[in-house]
Amino acid sequence: MAKTIIKIKDLVKTFEGGRVRALDGVNLEVPEGEFISIMGPSGSGKSTLLNMIGALDRPTEGEVIVDDVDLSKVKNLNEFRARKVGFVFQLHNLIPTLTALENVEIPMFELGLSKRKRVERAKRLLELVGLGERLDYIPTKLSGGERQRVAIARALANNPKIILADEPTGNLDSASSDEILYLLLDLNQRGQTIVLVTHDEEMAEHASVVYRLKDGKIIET
Numbered sequence: 437m438a439k440t441i442i443k444i445k446d447l448v449k450t451f452e453g454g455r456v457r458a459l460d461g462v463n464l465e466v467p468e469g470e471f472i473s474i475m476g477p478s479g480s481g482k483s484t485l486l487n488m489i490g491a492l493d494r495p496t497e498g499e500v501i502v503d504d505v506d507l508s509k510v511k512n513l514n515e516f517r518a519r520k521v522g523f524v525f526q527l528h529n530l531i532p533t534l535t536a537l538e539n540v541e542i543p544m545f546e547l548g549l550s551k552r553k554r555v556e557r558a559k560r561l562l563e564l565v566g567l568g569e570r571l572d573y574i575p576t577k578l579s580g581g582e583r584q585r586v587a588i589a590r591a592l593a594n595n596p597k598i599i600l601a602d603e604p605t606g607n608l609d610s611a612s613s614d615e616i617l618y619l620l621l622d623l624n625q626r627g628q629t630i631v632l633v634t635h636d637e638e639m640a641e642h643a644s645v646v647y648r649l650k651d652g653k654i655i656e657t
């Protein structure tokens with residue numbers, strides 16, 4: 437049995453002094469190496485849930501345990517994020533003035549890698565996502581699909597336990613979406629745990645489990 441890499445217990449997240457209940461008692465366990473997807477209507481709490489797993493925000497109630505660490509007890513959240521999770525966002529994810537290579541280097545600063553190590557590793561990751569020929573391109577010179585591949589390379593920068601992808605293909609055509617999906621599936625084959633938020637049923641079906649959120653709760657399907 438694979439170990440549980442993400443454990444979420446009775447998670448509640450409210451905003452606006454409690455008026456908005458974005459997450460309303462979520463329980464979830466993800467075994468290491470799993471590819472799960474999260475679906476649900478706009479506003480159902482998908483991004484909020486990813487943000488809790490990635491410690492971008494604190495829960496109102498409940499527990500989030502990632503790789504045996506209770507996030508409420510973590511002192512240095514920046515370091516936690518840099519080591520344990522890689523985020524892939526839908527939009528605005530790359531720094532426009534930096535090259536593909538430099539964008540991938542960014543998370544490595546948190547761990548104090550040397551310039552040589554950073555460049556070496558960023559190159560290898562860009563080769564892995566099929567962009568070995570685009571190292572010096574700034575984002576505006578890349579296609580949408582290529583930009584998302586850079587974002588995935590960046591998410592992998594510190595060899596994180598978990599990739600959190602929030603609609604990574606939301607604004608891509610279907611051919612580019614397929615490429616990103618195959619890349620994620622390939623990473624999963626190599627043992628990477630992946631949590632994918634998507635509106636695309638076909639994409640979600642490639643995951644081993646599909647969770648559906650509604651009004652901040654996981655609903656039975």
Ligand SMILES: Nc1ncnc2c1ncn2[C@@H]1O[C@H](COP(=O)(O)OP(=O)(O)OP(=O)(O)O)[C@@H](O)[C@H]1O
Pocket residue numbers: 451452456457458476477478479480481482483484485
């Ligand atoms: N920082 C915030 N302040 C106030 N309300 C928020 C905040 N973040 C999210 N919400 C609210 O919490 C609810 C869940 O938002 P969330 O972004 O998690 O939805 P989502 O499922 O990701 O939607 P979408 O598919 O549109 O991205 C929404 O009603 C949203 O308005």
Ligand SMILES: [Mg+2]
Pocket residue numbers: 482483484602
């Ligand atoms: Mg969202």
